[in-house]
Each structure stands twice: as structure tokens, then as C-alpha cells.
Amino acid sequence: MKLIHYLTAVCTAATTAIAPATTHAQSEPPQLGHAPTAAVVKAMTLEEKIRLVVGTGMRFAGKGPIIGEADGRVPGAAGNTMNIDRLGIPATVYADGPAGVRIDPIRHGDSSKTYYATAWPVGTLLASSWDTALVKSVGTAFGSEIKDYGVDFILGPGMNIQRNPLNGRNFEYYSEDPLVSGFMAASIVNGIQSQGVGTSIKHFAANNQESNRNSVNAIISERALREIYLRGFEIAVKHAQPWTVMSSYNKINGTYTSENADLLTAILRDEWAFKGFVMTDWFGGHDRAAQVRAGNDLLMPGGQNQMDAILTALKNGSLDSADLDRNVERILNIIVKTPSFHKYVFSSHPDLKAHAAVARKAAAEGMILLQNNASTLPLQKAGILALFGNASYATIMGGTGSGEVHSGYTISIAQGLQNAGFRIITPLAGQYQQYIQADQAAHPKKTPLTLGKPRMTPEYVPADNAIATAINSADEVIYTLGRNAGEGADRTITGDFNLTDTEQTLIGKLAQACHARGKKIIVVLNIGGPVEIASWKDKVDAILLAWQPGEQAGNVVADILSGAVNPSGKLAVTFPVKYEDEPSAKDFPGTPGDRPTESVYREGVYVGYRYFSTFHVKPAFPFGFGLSYTQFRYSPVQLSTTTFQNHLTAKITVTNTGKVAGREIVQLYLHAPSGSLDKPAEELKGFAKTRLLRPGESQTINFSLDPQALASFHTNASAWIAEAGKYKVMIGASSEAIKATADFTLPKDLTVEKVHKVLAPQTPIDELRP
Ligand code: BGC
Numbered sequence: 001m002k003l004i005h006y007l008t009a010v011c012t013a014a015t016t017a018i019a020p021a022t023t024h025a026q027s028e029p030p031q032l033g034h035a036p037t038a039a040v041v042k043a044m045t046l047e048e049k050i051r052l053v054v055g056t057g058m059r060f061a062g063k064g065p066i067i068g069e070a071d072g073r074v075p076g077a078a079g080n081t082m083n084i085d086r087l088g089i090p091a092t093v094y095a096d097g098p099a100g101v102r103i104d105p106i107r108h109g110d111s112s113k114t115y116y117a118t119a120w121p122v123g124t125l126l127a128s129s130w131d132t133a134l135v136k137s138v139g140t141a142f143g144s145e146i147k148d149y150g151v152d153f154i155l156g157p158g159m160n161i162q163r164n165p166l167n168g169r170n171f172e173y174y175s176e177d178p179l180v181s182g183f184m185a186a187s188i189v190n191g192i193q194s195q196g197v198g199t200s201i202k203h204f205a206a207n208n209q210e211s212n213r214n215s216v217n218a219i220i221s222e223r224a225l226r227e228i229y230l231r232g233f234e235i236a237v238k239h240a241q242p243w244t245v246m247s248s249y250n251k252i253n254g255t256y257t258s259e260n261a262d263l264l265t266a267i268l269r270d271e272w273a274f275k276g277f278v279m280t281d282w283f284g285g286h287d288r289a290a291q292v293r294a295g296n297d298l299l300m301p302g303g304q305n306q307m308d309a310i311l312t313a314l315k316n317g318s319l320d321s322a323d324l325d326r327n328v329e330r331i332l333n334i335i336v337k338t339p340s341f342h343k344y345v346f347s348s349h350p351d352l353k354a355h356a357a358v359a360r361k362a363a364a365e366g367m368i369l370l371q372n373n374a375s376t377l378p379l380q381k382a383g384i385l386a387l388f389g390n391a392s393y394a395t396i397m398g399g400t401g402s403g404e405v406h407s408g409y410t411i412s413i414a415q416g417l418q419n420a421g422f423r424i425i426t427p428l429a430g431q432y433q434q435y436i437q438a439d440q441a442a443h444p445k446k447t448p449l450t451l452g453k454p455r456m457t458p459e460y461v462p463a464d465n466a467i468a469t470a471i472n473s474a475d476e477v478i479y480t481l482g483r484n485a486g487e488g489a490d491r492t493i494t495g496d497f498n499l500t501d502t503e504q505t506l507i508g509k510l511a512q513a514c515h516a517r518g519k520k521i522i523v524v525l526n527i528g529g530p531v532e533i534a535s536w537k538d539k540v541d542a543i544l545l546a547w548q549p550g551e552q553a554g555n556v557v558a559d560i561l562s563g564a565v566n567p568s569g570k571l572a573v574t575f576p577v578k579y580e581d582e583p584s585a586k587d588f589p590g591t592p593g594d595r596p597t598e599s600v601y602r603e604g605v606y607v608g609y610r611y612f613s614t615f616h617v618k619p620a621f622p623f624g625f626g627l628s629y630t631q632f633r634y635s636p637v638q639l640s641t642t643t644f645q646n647h648l649t650a651k652i653t654v655t656n657t658g659k660v661a662g663r664e665i666v667q668l669y670l671h672a673p674s675g676s677l678d679k680p681a682e683e684l685k686g687f688a689k690t691r692l693l694r695p696g697e698s699q700t701i702n703f704s705l706d707p708q709a710l711a712s713f714h715t716n717a718s719a720w721i722a723e724a725g726k727y728k729v730m731i732g733a734s735s736e737a738i739k740a741t742a743d744f745t746l747p748k749d750l751t752v753e754k755v756h757k758v759l760a761p762q763t764p765i766d767e768l769r770p
Contacts, residue, residue, distance in 0.1 A: 055302030076104030098156030100405030116408030139191015171528030176608030182235025198243030289313030378563025383475030391482025401487020416554020570626030630658030673725030
């Protein structure tokens with residue numbers, strides 16, 4: 001029997017059986033926000049409860065989903081929950097995503113107005129700023145825009161670990177390191193939620209690939225889960241209390257995350273004290289009753305079959321109604337905070353101009369200068385530039401899928417440089433633009449939501465004489481390499497991580513032509529994740545990693561190339577020499593073939609720099625690396641004690657010894673003694689970015705280490721334990737450029753935290769060991 005029919009029958013029967021029906025009808029039912037939530041839950045019918053824990057659905061047309069739904073309040077939003085007017089429960093609105101409010105920019109029957117949103121720099125760029133205050137300020141502006149567009153919850157930030165460079169959604173995520181990921185997420189959540197709207201940290205957890213993401217079983221040791229894949233979420237929950245968490249599609253060690261009470265209740269709520277509610281990813285998981293039971297409070301986007309399944313489980317006793325009530329109460333406890341509950345009158349008029357300025361500043365802080373031979377940059381004057389590479393003209397602001405934003409415009413690199421007073425060689429620009437326009441016209445975007453590997457316009461190759469003419473008349477030459485990826489597909493090694501033959505040949509040719517004429521060539525990387533650089537970096541003079549910088553892209557590239565802004569970003573992900581050097585290369589994306597059912601995380605905790613530094617594999621550019629137009633000197637490090645009791649501080653002074661003002665990102669790594677457990681050569685335990693230091697100016701930074709910073713996860717004891725012995729503090733300008741070290745000892749083993757024995761793999765994993 002379908003839910004509605006059954007419920008009508010049950011409710012009618014119940015009303016007749018439970019006297020006095022008249023009193024019921026006459027008294028005002030408890031109102032959300034006025035009566036205790038528990039009383040509201042008690043007053044709800046079974047139908048109302050089920051309708052609240054299942055979203056209101058999603059429209060479909062043809063093959064692709066039409067984003068936007070339900071009461072139509074915010075067309076293009078990803079989902080809604082049901083309103084129950086008699087109890088004062090409003091409908092609430094959920095929209096993607098991590099890099100901006102993804103809603104329909106044009107509305108049918110409303111030609112008077114557009115609804116474009118700010119495209120912020122992608123997560124990977126924000127993390128490269130290492131600046132938590134800056135990321136919070138992005139969150140604050142972002143939050144006000146979310147609210148102004150009538151949205152209650154933004155479906156972000158994305159914060160999965162960048163385990164492997166081929167993950168198609170890495171651009172949405174922050175880092176290969178959980179400390180960076182956790183504090184970036186906490187900062188943006190704090191910023192967004194300061195505006196009275198909610199966030200959804202996602203995808204909880206271990207959603208580190210797109211290949212068969214909906215059902216792949218990620219097989220991970222308890223230690224790697226605790227130290228790497230859960231740690232960032234733990235930091236975000238403890239430091240920001242996001243209103244919601246989105247469970248992921250995949251399984252971990254045999255169980256769908258959305259059906260896993262150990263993950264969603266024992267860890268998330270009991271250990272970390274999460275106070276909000278958990279929602280599924282869209283159509284995620286399988287067993288609806290198991291989801292409700294596990295504490296996956298809301299099923300999104302919602303559908304009749306989910307409601308039916310919950311009802312059946314309640315009827316046959318496999319689901320306890322107390323579990324349903326608990327989930328309902330958690331959702332209501334958050335709904336009372338929403339703008340919808342407060343009947344906020346939204347303007348649909350965010351201050352896009354002010355937000356563009358915030359986006360520009362943020363992007364400038366996260367771009368990374370990777371190479372700058374013979375001080376090629378900053379450019380000495382606003383001269384004449386020859387711009388090569390499609391992405392110089394069709395600059396990529398962000399990735400695709402639910403992480404895409406309809407911003408209305410992207411400032412291309414060509415445009416940005418012209419805005420800054422540079423002149424660009426127009427015949428060359430004309431050729432590129434004509435070629436790109438023709439390609440785009442031949443391959444129009446079919447749906448607003450691109451799923452799968454996005455199609456890129458094949459790289460244009462100007463004729464040899466056009467190259468020569470352009471370089472002859474230019475002061476400098478720029479080549480922009482573009483990459484895009486997104487939800488629904490992972491990247492490939494050939495032609496994506498590795499450059500195509502066309503790109504390799506073009507870089508070689510341009511470099512040769514430039515150097516033959518005594519001119520310099522600068523490569524701008526407009527990418528969302530690592531590419532191979534080692535084979536061509538010696539051919540070019542400078543490399544700027546611009547990432548996918550959001551709508552202000554070109555203006556920001558110009559800010560850095562011109563020297564208006566001194567670059568201060570550093571890598572939050574390692575760039576390997578070759579893909580095969582990645583610790584997960586052999587196991588990604590799992591087996592068998594293209595639709596892997598299993599993905600074994602054999603590298604254990606040795607992810608990113610933890611692997612490269614412990615196993616002495618030289619990367620192309622190490623974690624934490626980034627150049628500046630100035631230089632910094634580090635003082636020796638001073639520890640508050642050499643015997644750790646409960647706390648220790650490490651103090652260091654950084655001085656700008658160069659000629660221009662700049663900011664430095666200072667990193668504290670710790671090497672812990674291997675007692676009963678192997679330990680990485682170094683692990684990031686603190687980071688700080690100096691203020692803008694003028695030449696000669698210094699800043700002292702105090703890092704603080706608590707017992708948790710010393711501890712590793714001991715599986716047999718199900719505990720975080722700091723082992724007795726000698727610890728080395730390493731203060732670095734990157735994970736490889738250690739500037740100052742100091743030792744301290746921990747006299748006795750310290751059990752820092754005992755946790756639940758949960759999430760064990762079904763069979764032991766033969767993990768990588770040093
Ligand atoms: C994505 C989520 C997104 C949701 C709603 C899913 O396909 O994985 O990140 O928030 O769709 O659009």
C-alpha cells in the first residue's frame with residue numbers, strides 16, 4: 001500500500017480510536033519555536049514525521065535532472081524540506097555548493113531580473129591561502145548572499161581529503177592534509193553561519209573518487225580513517241558546529257556511510273558532540289530504514305519510495321518509531337534557526353559588487369608562485385604581451401557539476417591584463433577568440449548541470465609565422481594551461497594529469513622562440529588539481545599556479561603578474577614528479593576496471609607529503625611550497641619547555657629580508673618517536689600566515705601544541721596515544737624547507753583519548769610501512 005493511502009487510513013482510525021477528538025481539534029497544536037520541540041514532535045502525525053525526514057523531491061526532465069524544485073521559491077536550488085503549517089514548520093531550501101550559490105540565473109516568466117551569484121575561488125585555492133581569517137571573511141560574504149537568495153542551507157563546504165590527484169572533485173576540496181582541511185572548513189562554516197544560514201560539510205566520509213562513487217567500498221584501516229579521513233571533519237565539527245553534515249555515497253569497510261551508526265552516531269555525535277542533523281547525498285545509500293536508524297536524519301532529495309520504505313519498516317517492526325522521532329527532533333532543532341523559520345524577507349539582491357572585491361582579494365592570497373627564474377616576475381612595466389593557450393581567453397573560474405556556479409561572467413586572463421593596463425597582441429587574440437567561439441558554438445552546453453568529464457576545447461595551435469610575429473612584437477609571453485574536471489568522473493593520466501603532446505610541443509616551441517629573441521615566457525596554470533610539471537619546467541622562466549580563481553580570475557592574475565599583489569599562497573597538496581609516484585597510484589580508483597567495487601587504501605596514513613617525506617620520494621613541488629617576490633629569514637625556534645607536560649609553545653620570528661612587502665606562511669611539523677607504531681617523518685601540527693611585512697619588518701609567531709598534537713591512533717587500544725620519547729619540532733617554509741628545529745621529550749606514554757572500537761575493515765589490509 002502506498003504511504004499516503006495507508007496513512008490516511010491509519011490516521012482516520014487513530015482519530016476515531018483516540019478520544020476526545022473534539023478537544024484535539026479545538027486546541028491550538030504546539031507551534032515550533034514556541035512549544036518545546038519534543039511537544040511539536042509528539043503532536044506530529046506519522047505522515048508528517050515521515051514527510052519531514054524525506055525531502056520534497058527533485059524535478060526531472062528528459063535525461064538530466066532539472067535543478068530546482070518543490071514550492072519553487074528558489075528555482076535551481078537542489079532541494080527542499082516539507083512545510084507543516086499547522087505546527088509552524090516552514091519549508092526550508094538547500095542549494096549547492098562550495099564555490100557559490102548555485103541557482104537558476106534566469107527564471108521563466110521573470111525577465112525583469114537575473115539571479116547570478118558570486119563565483120568564489122575554488123576550495124583548493126582558498127586552502128592555498130593558509131589564511132583562516134581570510135577564508136572566514138569569504139564565508140561571511142558568501143553567507144549573506146545565501147541568505148539574500150532565500151536559501152537556508154548551502155551544500156558545502158566540500159572537505160574530502162585529496163588522496164589522489166585524479167579525483168574529479170578535488171577542486172571542491174581543500175588539501176591532502178586533514179589539519180588544513182579541517183581549519184579551512186571550520187573557518188568558512190563560521191563565516192557563513194555568522195549570517196544565520198546553515199552549511200553542510202560534505203561528503204562524510206572517504207568520498208575520495210568519482211569512479212563508481214555511488215557504491216564503491218572504500219577499504220581503509222581504522223588508523224588511516226581516524227588520522228586522515230575523519231580528522232578534518234572532526235576539526236570542523238568541534239570548531240564550527242556546522243548545522244548539517246552530508247553523508248557520502250560510498251561505503252566504508254562494507255557499509256554505506258549513510259547507513260552506518262558507528263560513523264553517524266558513535267563517532268559524529270557521541271565522540272565529537274555534533275549537534276546538527278545529517279542528510280544523505282542526493283539519492284545516496286540503499287536501505288532507508290537503516291539510514292533512519294543510523295542517525296542519517298534527512299533523506300535527500302526525497303521521493304515516494306523512501307517514504308514507503310520507512311513506513312514499511314515501521315510497520316514490520318524493523319524500525320523503531322523512537323529513531324524516527326529522534327531524527328525529526330534534530331531537524332526541527334535546526335529549522336528554528338533558519339531564515340525561513342524567522343520569515344526573513346530576502347531581497348534576491350546580494351551585493352555582487354562588494355562580493356567581487358572579496359573574491360578578488362581571496363583569490364590573490366591563494367595563487368602560488370612556483371618558479372621565478374632570474375626574477376622574471378613581477379613584470380617590470382605594463383608592456384605588450386603575447387598570450388597563448390585557450391585558457392588565456394576562455395579562463396576557467398571553477399570546476400563542473402554541483403560545484404559549478406552561474407556567476408554571469410568570468411574575467412579572462414586577457415581581459416584582466418588589459419584592465420591592468422597591459423596591451424595584448426590583438427591579431428593573436430583574435431585568432432584564439434574566433435577558434436574558441438566556433439568550438440563553443442559547435443558544442444553548446446546542453447543542460448545547466450554538467451555531470452561527467454567536462455568537454456574542453458582542444459588546444460589551439462597558431463601557425464609558426466603567427467607565433468613568430470606575435471613574439472617579435474611582445475615584451476613578454478604568457479602561456480596559460482587550462483584544465484577542468486567535476487562531479488561524476490575522475491581525471492585521466494593521459495592528456496589531463498600529463499600534458500597532451502600538443503601542449504608539450506607548443507610550450508617547447510614558444511620557449512625556444514622566446515629565448516632565441518631574449519624574451520621570457522611565463523606559464524600560468526589555470527587548473528583545479530595537480531598536473532605534471534617536471535618534464536617542462538626547465539624550459540620556461542616562471543610558473544604561476546592560478547588554480548581556478550572564481551569570477552575575478554583575470555584581474556587576480558594581473559594583480560600578481562604586475563606586482564600589485566605579492567604572491568603568498570603555498571601548496572596544500574603535493575605535486576609529484578610523475579603520477580606513478582603517488583602512493584595511491586596503483587590502487588586508484590580501485591578494482592575491477594572502470595567501475596571499481598572496491599578501493600583499498602593501501603597507503604594507510606602515508607597520504608601526500610606524509611608519504612613523500614617518509615619514503616624519500618622527491619616531488620616536483622612539495623607540500624607547503626610557494627615563492628614570494630621577497631625573502632624571509634627565520635629565527636631559531638624557542639620551545640617553552642623541553643619536557644612536555646600538558647602543553648608546549650614554539651616561538652619563532654620571521655623577518656622580511658627582501659625589498660618588497662610580503663606575507664609568509666610558516667608551518668610547524670612534528671616528528672614523533674616510533675614506539676610501537678611507525679610514524680611519518682613529519683606531520684603538520686600548526687600553521688600561520690604573517691601579516692603583510694614591510695622590508696625589514698618582523699613578526700613573532702607562537703604555535704601551541706596540546707597532547708592531541710603528539711598522539712597517533714593505536715588501533716589495538718582504540719585510543720589516541722602519545723608515545724614516550726623524543727619529539728622533533730620542525731618549523732618550515734614548506735614540508736621540505738625546514739628552517740629551524742628543536743627537540744623535546746615526553747617522559748611517559750600518554751593516552752589522550754579513548755574512542756569507540758568501530759569501522760574496522762572486514763579483513764586486515766596489507767598496509768604500506770616505511
Ligand atoms: C553531489 C552533492 C550535491 C548534491 C546536490 C550530489 O550529486 O554529490 O555534492 O550537494 O548532488 O546537488
